[in-house]
Amino acid sequence: MLSTISILGTALAMAMIIALVFVYQINIGNYAPEVNRDRTLYIRSIGYSSGNNGQTNGFLSQELIRKHFYPLKNVEAVTALTSFTSPTLATSLNGQRMIKVSYTGTDDAFWKVFSFHFLSGTSFTHEEFESGIRKVVISERIARYCFDSSVEAIGQTLKVSGVDYSVCGVVADVSSFVSISRADVWFPYTCQNWTPSWADGEMRDIIGIFNCLILAKSTADFGNIISQVDQVMVKVNSELHNGKAVLHDPPITHAAQLTKKGSAGSSDLKGSIIKYATTLFVLLFVPAINLSGLTISRMRRRIAEIGIRKTFGATHGNIFGQVLYENFLLTLIGSIVGIVLGYLFLNFGANAFLMDKVDLLVGRSSLVDLTTSSNLNHLFHAVFNFSTLGAIFLFCLLLNLMSASIPAWIAARNSIINALNEQK
Amino acid sequence: MIHQIFKICWNQKSVNLWIWLEMIVVSVILWVNVDTIYFLTSDYFKPLGHDITHTYRVNFNSASEENPTNEMTVGEKILAISDRVRNYKGVETLSFSFSSMPYSTMDNYSYLASDTSRVEESDFMAQRRTVTPDFFRVFRCMDAEGKTETLTNALLEENKIIVNSVIANKLYPNENSVGKKIFMNKSPHIWETGVSAVIPIYRTSEYSPINSHATYFNLLPQQAIAGINETGWIEAIVRVSPEADHDFPERIKRELGSALQYENVFVIDFTSMSEIREMVIFGIGGRELSQKGIIAGFLLINIFLGIAGTFWYRTRQRQNEMGLRMAMGSTHANLQRMMTGEGMVLLALATLPAMIIALNLGWIEFIPVSKGRMLFTPERFLICQAITVGLMALMVLVGIVFPARSIARLHPSDALRCE
Numbered sequence: 001m002l003s004t005i006s007i008l009g010t011a012l013a014m015a016m017i018i019a020l021v022f023v024y025q026i027n028i029g030n031y032a033p034e035v036n037r038d039r040t041l042y043i044r045s046i047g048y049s050s051g052n053n054g055q056t057n058g059f060l061s062q063e064l065i066r067k068h069f070y071p072l073k074n075v076e077a078v079t080a081l082t083s084f085t086s087p088t089l090a091t092s093l094n095g096q097r098m099i100k101v102s103y104t105g106t107d108d109a110f111w112k113v114f115s116f117h118f119l120s121g122t123s124f125t126h127e128e129f130e131s132g133i134r135k136v137v138i139s140e141r142i143a144r145y146c147f148d149s150s151v152e153a154i155g156q157t158l159k160v161s162g163v164d165y166s167v168c169g170v171v172a173d174v175s176s177f178v179s180i181s182r183a184d185v186w187f188p189y190t191c192q193n194w195t196p197s198w199a200d201g202e203m204r205d206i207i208g209i210f211n212c213l214i215l216a217k218s219t220a221d222f223g224n225i226i227s228q229v230d231q232v233m234v235k236v237n238s239e240l241h242n243g244k245a246v247l248h249d250p251p252i253t254h255a256a257q258l259t260k261k262g263s264a265g266s267s268d269l270k271g272s273i274i275k276y277a278t279t280l281f282v283l284l285f286v287p288a289i290n291l292s293g294l295t296i297s298r299m300r301r302r303i304a305e306i307g308i309r310k311t312f313g314a315t316h317g318n319i320f321g322q323v324l325y326e327n328f329l330l331t332l333i334g335s336i337v338g339i340v341l342g343y344l345f346l347n348f349g350a351n352a353f354l355m356d357k358v359d360l361l362v363g364r365s366s367l368v369d370l371t372t373s374s375n376l377n378h379l380f381h382a383v384f385n386f387s388t389l390g391a392i393f394l395f396c397l398l399l400n401l402m403s404a405s406i407p408a409w410i411a412a413r414n415s416i417i418n419a420l421n422e423q424k
Numbered sequence: 425m426i427h428q429i430f431k432i433c434w435n436q437k438s439v440n441l442w443i444w445l446e447m448i449v450v451s452v453i454l455w456v457n458v459d460t461i462y463f464l465t466s467d468y469f470k471p472l473g474h475d476i477t478h479t480y481r482v483n484f485n486s487a488s489e490e491n492p493t494n495e496m497t498v499g500e501k502i503l504a505i506s507d508r509v510r511n512y513k514g515v516e517t518l519s520f521s522f523s524s525m526p527y528s529t530m531d532n533y534s535y536l537a538s539d540t541s542r543v544e545e546s547d548f549m550a551q552r553r554t555v556t557p558d559f560f561r562v563f564r565c566m567d568a569e570g571k572t573e574t575l576t577n578a579l580l581e582e583n584k585i586i587v588n589s590v591i592a593n594k595l596y597p598n599e600n601s602v603g604k605k606i607f608m609n610k611s612p613h614i615w616e617t618g619v620s621a622v623i624p625i626y627r628t629s630e631y632s633p634i635n636s637h638a639t640y641f642n643l644l645p646q647q648a649i650a651g652i653n654e655t656g657w658i659e660a661i662v663r664v665s666p667e668a669d670h671d672f673p674e675r676i677k678r679e680l681g682s683a684l685q686y687e688n689v690f691v692i693d694f695t696s697m698s699e700i701r702e703m704v705i706f707g708i709g710g711r712e713l714s715q716k717g718i719i720a721g722f723l724l725i726n727i728f729l730g731i732a733g734t735f736w737y738r739t740r741q742r743q744n745e746m747g748l749r750m751a752m753g754s755t756h757a758n759l760q761r762m763m764t765g766e767g768m769v770l771l772a773l774a775t776l777p778a779m780i781i782a783l784n785l786g787w788i789e790f791i792p793v794s795k796g797r798m799l800f801t802p803e804r805f806l807i808c809q810a811i812t813v814g815l816m817a818l819m820v821l822v823g824i825v826f827p828a829r830s831i832a833r834l835h836p837s838d839a840l841r842c843e
Contacts, residue, residue, distance in 0.1 A: 001736050001826075005729050005736070009729050009730075009733075012725060012726065016722060086656045087485070088485045089690065100692055162487030162688060162690070282719075286450055286453070286723055287726055289442060289446045290446065290726050290729060293442035293443060293733070293734070294729075294730070294733040297733060297734065298737075300439075
């Protein structure tokens with residue numbers, strides 16, 4: 001009975017750790033289309049302050065990015081993308097098919113920073129981007145609704161927000177776990193003027209509606225990129241006469257930018273880490289006490305048995321080895337049960353732990369639908385693979401062994417008579 | 425009997441130590457989760473002050489213009505389209521507002537006080553809702569006598585605001601606040617206004633605590649709407665008559681067609697307020713609720729396993745003692761009760777230190793407490809502690825069931841033979 005309880009305890013701990021690893025992967029890990037999260041730096045918001053009018057905060061302007069961030073050195077790519085959250089209408093076939101879509105205006109570097117799976121056609125090229133051509137890449141869902149298939153969509157006209165575009169590529173639907181790369185349609189931002197009407201004077205060169213993502217060749221280049229951006233801001237400010245521009249954060253990693261509070265807040269990576277570390281500690285500490293206590297109790301019951309085995313000639317090594325073997329077996333069984341439990345939990349309870357945004361107006365809830373196969377594939381492999389599961393298993397094993405070793409060792413060293421005397 | 429149980433527990437203290445420690449740790453963590461759940465749900469089923477049945481939000485967007493004529497602003501175009509919607513058969517009323525609709529995820533706050541001397545240091549935060557008079561008709565908001573028209577008229581009074589009863593009770597307790605002055609701190613200026621009416625209840629969602637959600641309404645003038653140049657922030661909401669409310673979004677889009685567009689401003693869709701509620705309610709409270717619930721459940725199962733394990737070991741180890749007791753005249757029921765008693769005593773011994781730790785955590789505001797929401801009161805603490813202890817006791821009882829049953833099958837002679 002104690003063994004059963006030990007197994008259940010291990011299973012529960014295992015399931016919980018799997019859930020946490022899964023959530024971590026979704027938030028921080030690399031998977032399509034955001035396959036380069038670990039090499040990406042984000043510049044998302046900036047403030048412009050001028051004496052009389054206080055400080056205005058917002059996203060970056062097109063001019064700022066094109067003049068100063070595109071030319072950065074030692075980088076693999078720099079991309080700018082619009083930050084819209086409200087959806088708009090897309091119409092096709094002379095207004096007969098209408099659908100709500102979320103849209104992003106971006107450049108050709110976007111397709112280098114993110115890895116999209118093109119079902120047909122391609123993305124727009126650099127020359128096309130520079131010329132402001134009206135081409136659009138659409139998602140499979142839109143292609144199927146508006147044009148019946150992704151192949152037929154190529155070359156057709158799609159009217160988005162009142163402007164006609166020609167469909168140049170169709171990509172597989174984007175997983176609803178990601179946010180910044182997710183949209184239904186993407187077009188070159190050069191085809192329209194995006195300067196907000198409330199920006200005037202010098203502010204137009206600073207504040208706008210864009211996010212800037214920098215793909216480094218490797219994380220070792222981060223320091224260099226950050227200092228380059230520092231120098232860029234110095235140069236920008238030397239050209240301003242009426243005010244000052246200040247980035248809310250230096251270029252920050254993916255994990256850090258997730259902790260930004262609102263579009264104008266600074267990131268709070270440390271606070272988030274503390275919060276999650278505390279939760280993790282709690283979720284691991286309690287099962288750890290449980291397992292240790294149960295194992296010690298189990299070992300205590302066996303002291304008399306160990307005494308008898310010693311009279312029959314068992315050595316310290318024998319006894320110790322047997323203890324280890326038994327606990328290994330129990331942990332193994334517990335882990336397998338835990339993996340199954342973890343899988344079931346992720347299918348039905350994972351929504352609770354994910355950092356997603358709710359798209360109010362798009363009319364589809366972005367609460368995660370794990371049964372959509374495109375979501376499952378990406379992340380299940382990230383979690384349910386041998387190295388990750390193996391690592392978790394080793395952790396549980398270590399826990400079990402540590403709590404078993406102490407009483408086993410003491411028992412093994414006891415003189416035979418004492419052991420025999422110790423009743424059940 | 426209890427004295428004897430205490431002795432037994434003390435004798436076995438080396439075994440009991442780890443389960444006692446675990447109980448303390450789990451009690452504290454469980455209490456933190458229970459408290460957060462309580463904080464979120466205590467007022468879930470109380471009245472909201474608004475009725476969202478048969479209401480839809482009109483969602484606008486605009487395309488940037490090739491050749492801006494600059495004749496009409498985006499706001500004026502929105503007003504023009506809205507007039508057409510208002511006149512559509514079945515639409516009863518249409519209102520405009522900013523950050524005010526039920527389940528809105530945006531909010532603006534001001535600090536209020538009842539006289540100038542106190543307003544600078546005031547920490548009494550109230551949510552500002554800027555609306556047109558039709559807003560009260562759309563959401564069927566009422567004053568204390570159940571009338572909507574008092575509110576729509578009061579909103580039009582110049583330089584006055586409508587406050588909810590939280591503000592009225594805080595700034596002018598025990599008197600009628602209508603007509604009294606209110607001072608607002610919106611640095612660097614101090615504004616003076618007065619109360620034109622009191623709306624007893626209005627809260628954003630089921631998760632807004634009813635006794636501390638302070639809010640007031642002021643007028644959204646037509647010029648302000650006409651002056652906007654972005655479509656994302658304005659809340660335009662229609663109330664549709666029950667007879668007309670079937671397939672309303674499809675019908676109005678089909679029948680009005682291009683009338684729902686004015687130059688570069690157009691209507692994307694009509695989203696029902698209950699759909700908006702569904703999408704928002706998870707983010708504003710539902711998610712945290714399920715997170716805490718899952719963690720609490722996880723902890724309780726762990727305690728259950730720990731108790732079951734400890735007491736199972738105990739029945740095995742003390743079989744001879746049990747046999748002796750039975751030989752001396754104890755019944756099976758007695759033994760089971762003694763075992764359960766041991767569990768409860770252990771829990772009681774763990775609850776005391778746990779409560780002290782919890783009290784300290786509440787004091788330093790480790791649990792959710794924020795201005796304008798629920799404070800850390802003795803009532804809240806006691807209720808949550810009671811729930812926590814109750815849950816723990818349940819786990820102890822359930823955990824002891826199987827070991828206790830195994831005692832019932834014990835025959836005294838078998839037990840004594842184990843000696």
